[in-house]
Amino acid sequence: MSTQGRLAPALGWFGIALGAAEMVAPKGVARAIGTRDHALVVRAFGAREVAAGVSILSRKNPAQGMWMRVAGDALDLAALALCTRRPENDRKRLAAAIAAVSAVALADVYAAIVATRAGNGVPKRPALVKSVSMMTSREALYERVSDASWLPEHVPGLSGAAVAVVNEIAPSSLQYEIAGLPGGLGLTLRATLTDQGAGRGTALRIEAVPGTKDTANARFVRALAELPGDALAFGLHRLKNVVEIGEVVSAAGPSGRRIRKQGAKG
Amino acid sequence: MKAAIWWGIANVGVDEVPDPWIVNAQDAIVKVTLTAICGSDLHLYNGLVPSMEKGDILGHEFMGEIVEIGPEVKERKVGDRVVVAFPISCGKCFFCRGEMYSLCENTNPNAGMAEKMFGHALCGIYGYSHLTGGYAGGQAQYVRVPFADVGTIVVPDELTDEQVLFLSDIFPTGYMAAENCNIQSGDTVAVFGCGPVGQFSVRSAFLLGASRVIAIDRFDYRLAMARRAGAETVNFEEVDDVNDVLKEMTGGRGPDSCIDAVGMEAHQPGAGAIYDYVMQQMRLEQDRAIALRQCILSVRNGGTVSIPGVYGGYGDKIPLGSLMNRAIQTRTGQTHAQKYMPALLGRIERGEIDPSEIITHRAPLEQAPQMYETFRNKSDECLKVVMTP
Numbered sequence: 279m280s281t282q283g284r285l286a287p288a289l290g291w292f293g294i295a296l297g298a299a300e301m302v303a304p305k306g307v308a309r310a311i312g313t314r315d316h317a318l319v320v321r322a323f324g325a326r327e328v329a330a331g332v333s334i335l336s337r338k339n340p341a342q343g344m345w346m347r348v349a350g351d352a353l354d355l356a357a358l359a360l361c362t363r364r365p366e367n368d369r370k371r372l373a374a375a376i377a378a379v380s381a382v383a384l385a386d387v388y389a390a391i392v393a394t395r396a397g398n399g400v401p402k403r404p405a406l407v408k409s410v411s412m413m414t415s416r417e418a419l420y421e422r423v424s425d426a427s428w429l430p431e432h433v434p435g436l437s438g439a440a441v442a443v444v445n446e447i448a449p450s451s452l453q454y455e456i457a458g459l460p461g462g463l464g465l466t467l468r469a470t471l472t473d474q475g476a477g478r479g480t481a482l483r484i485e486a487v488p489g490t491k492d493t494a495n496a497r498f499v500r501a502l503a504e505l506p507g508d509a510l511a512f513g514l515h516r517l518k519n520v521v522e523i524g525e526v527v528s529a530a531g532p533s534g535r536r537i538r539k540q541g542a543k544g
Numbered sequence: 545m546k547a548a549i550w551w552g553i554a555n556v557g558v559d560e561v562p563d564p565w566i567v568n569a570q571d572a573i574v575k576v577t578l579t580a581i582c583g584s585d586l587h588l589y590n591g592l593v594p595s596m597e598k599g600d601i602l603g604h605e606f607m608g609e610i611v612e613i614g615p616e617v618k619e620r621k622v623g624d625r626v627v628v629a630f631p632i633s634c635g636k637c638f639f640c641r642g643e644m645y646s647l648c649e650n651t652n653p654n655a656g657m658a659e660k661m662f663g664h665a666l667c668g669i670y671g672y673s674h675l676t677g678g679y680a681g682g683q684a685q686y687v688r689v690p691f692a693d694v695g696t697i698v699v700p701d702e703l704t705d706e707q708v709l710f711l712s713d714i715f716p717t718g719y720m721a722a723e724n725c726n727i728q729s730g731d732t733v734a735v736f737g738c739g740p741v742g743q744f745s746v747r748s749a750f751l752l753g754a755s756r757v758i759a760i761d762r763f764d765y766r767l768a769m770a771r772r773a774g775a776e777t778v779n780f781e782e783v784d785d786v787n788d789v790l791k792e793m794t795g796g797r798g799p800d801s802c803i804d805a806v807g808m809e810a811h812q813p814g815a816g817a818i819y820d821y822v823m824q825q826m827r828l829e830q831d832r833a834i835a836l837r838q839c840i841l842s843v844r845n846g847g848t849v850s851i852p853g854v855y856g857g858y859g860d861k862i863p864l865g866s867l868m869n870r871a872i873q874t875r876t877g878q879t880h881a882q883k884y885m886p887a888l889l890g891r892i893e894r895g896e897i898d899p900s901e902i903i904t905h906r907a908p909l910e911q912a913p914q915m916y917e918t919f920r921n922k923s924d925e926c927l928k929v930v931m932t933p
Contacts, residue, residue, distance in 0.1 A: 411638065413636060413637060413638055413641070477641075478638060479638060508656050511655075511656055511659075512656055515653075515655050515656075518637075518649065518650065519650050522634065522636045522637055522649075522650055523570075523634055523636055523650055524569070524616075525568055525569060527568060527634070527650055527651055527653060527668075527690065528567045528568060528653065529653050529654075529668060529677045529678045529679045530567045531564050531565075531567070531601075531679060531680035531688045532545070532547070532561045532562040532563065532564050532601065532680050532684075533549075533561065533597075533599045533600060533601060533680060534547070534549040534551075534557075534559050534561050534598070534599035534600070534601070535597065535598070535599035536561075536599075537549075537559055537560075537561070537599065
């Protein structure tokens with residue numbers, strides 16, 4: 279990890295330690311910074327410090343937690359500035375505290391900006407990759423999936439979508455160009471078929487990729503949001519049913535739920 | 545038709561619901577002639593299996609007569625008298641081809657839900673929550689049986705319903721548990737829990753060549769039934785430490801195999817039980833793994849722990865150090881019932897075993913609510929309930 283990358287976690291641990299001290303010994307902290315006994319306020323500030331620290335350390339990208347710290351620093355400085363107006367407070371200690379908080383605030387702002395920039399570099403599109411193995415040959419499965427109708431038929435959220443098959447490399451891979459998603463969005467899915475060998479059938483891997491027609495990242499992200507991984511997995515399970523058994527397996531049958539709706543039970 | 549319906553925790557009713565119908569081409573409709581309450585149904589009854597919905601029809605142990613078949617049913621016909629295996633299995637997927645029927649990849653339409661819970665999905669099961677597909681169960685007058693060619697076995701007229709019903713689950717389950725122990729001549733097998741699966745584990749261990757079987761429970765009437773099958777017995781409420789007793793009985797070495805035929809609702813005497821009960825009620829653990837802990841700690845070095853008892857989620861304080869350092873093997877799984885049914889039917893026909901001997905209660909389906917309560921409370925020396933729709 280780079281020095282820049284280590285700064286945010288260090289500040290996170292610093293915040294937790296300081297916050298814990300404020301929560302455990304608020305009077306001591308208040309005296310150290312030159313104010314009267316404001317135990318309740320100091321405890322509340324301590325809890326805020328701990329929360330920000332936990333946020334920084336528990337997330338992949340600490341930007342949100344870092345900006346929480348920056349906001350907290352502003353609050354600390356405002357509170358300290360108010361304290362300087364009261365003659366009974368120790369102005370020298372307050373000045374030292376303001377200097378210390380200002381220095382930490384600068385570090386916080388720097389780390390927050392670094393984390394935000396790093397976060398912007400991380401692709402925000404959700405991963406959409408699902409695989410399923412089916413007991414059939416790669417050639418037979420390729421023939422089946424090169425008819426794209428299984429997507430709108432079995433995948434929730436794609437019913438009514440127009441799907442075209444492009445970039446066919448039989449029997450290894452092909453792509454589906456999907457249009458007509460809600461909001462006029464489009465999506466491209468790449469299908470890859472791999473022989474699993476030793477009587478284990480063929481693996482079908484479906485992955486969302488930036489498409490040839492719609493490469494605008496924001497639109498791509500929105501299109502993926504319309505097709506969560508669970509929906510694709512559900513559709514692949516149904517396709518597997520069709521390939522291996524010849525139809526989609528259903529658990530439909532009688533139950534007492536209708537009785538409950540009528541209020542007779544439960 | 546009438547069916548036993550789950551209406552909530554400890555709330556089973558018998559109500560009128562629509563008859564089942566053919567949905568898929570390989571379906572059959574079976575008119576149920578005899579059905580049973582399984583020990584694992586009590587986990588549903590007690591609300592410990594997630595994803596039950598009010599109105600679900602219970603039951604995965606049943607048999608009857610085929611009254612209707614779908615167009616793709618090739619090896620069964622209307623009029624066949626069949627026992628139905630509790631796992632719903634397609635017969636075509638990777639796992640079915642390997643005779644691992646309870647791991648069928650095609651029959652659980654709620655596979656995504658099961659994957660979130662267990663990492664991977666298991667097969668569909670009749671009347672056993674929506675994690676296993678949400679299929680209607682067999683404690684009913686009629687039931688839809690998907691993949692009838694794969695999931696049923698035709699039984700001969702000479703055998704009574706009571707003799708063959710348990711081919712549906714608990715006999716194969718006890719048998720697979722014993723088979724998983726890889727029993728060798730001279731072996732001693734300890735069976736924890738003398739409920740129905742425990743009873744069949746005892747009998748199956750002997751069928752597979754065990755020299756000694758030690759059965760452990762806290763109810764004398766269950767231990768007495770195990771003794772009638774030839775087992776030595778230990779009432780764990782009357783001894784200080786089961787592990788010490790088993791060591792003493794096996795020359796200090798421990799049983800070659802231990803079978804946990806108890807599962808998620810185990811009991812133990814003393815304050816230790818409170819810990820697991822509180823943890824389970826707070827949902828900090830789903831499984832009171834008391835019997836599993838004892839199995840691991842009791843089995844000899846390099847021995848086998850076989851787990852037919854049902855677990856549903858996460859257990860606490862599993863002695864992994866003992867498991868690893870003493871080279872203990874574990875074998876478990878929902879039963880691949882279809883794999884065992886033909887051979888076990890043969891054993892019944894040859895008179896090697898009479899499964900009906902474990903039945904203690906017979907009742908019409910209408911009495912399902914009372915029978916669930918009786919079985920749950922183990923009152924009236926209840927061990928196995930069969931019901932006639």
